[in-house]
Amino acid sequence: MHTIHEVATVTSKGQITLPKSIRQALGVGFGGKVSFSLRGDEVVVTRSEEAEHEDPAITRFLALLEKDIESGRNIRPLPERLAQRMAATLDLPADDDIQGDVEL
Numbered sequence: 249m250h251t252i253h254e255v256a257t258v259t260s261k262g263q264i265t266l267p268k269s270i271r272q273a274l275g276v277g278f279g280g281k282v283s284f285s286l287r288g289d290e291v292v293v294t295r296s297e298e299a300e301h302e303d304p305a306i307t308r309f310l311a312l313l314e315k316d317i318e319s320g321r322n323i324r325p326l327p328e329r330l331a332q333r334m335a336a337t338l339d340l341p342a343d344d345d346i347q348g349d350v351e352l
Contacts, residue, residue: 252269254269255267266282270293274295275295276295281295281296281297282294282296283295
């Protein structure tokens with residue numbers, strides 16, 4: 249295993265760009281997830297297959313939502329005016345069906 253040393257600048261919002269050589273070494277592309285672990289005064293960055301929600305309330309809410317979607321309970325179409333306003337805001341035709349998978 250070889251060592252790669254790169255430097256990234258932290259922005260005013262606390263963001264960094266993961267250097268290309270690090271992204272390539274981790275096999276992380278656009279939309280990929282990484283995990284950060286603090287070990288003493290070092291940060292270890294690893295590829296993350298799936299980020300877990302650490303907030304139990306969010307986890308329970310998403311599980312409840314998933315159950316409702318699977319069973320068809322508590323699922324109703326959006327009111328037409330709301331759907332039209334959302335489509336106008338996103339600059340989309342109001343009657344287009346969603347194409348592809350949708351991830352919550």
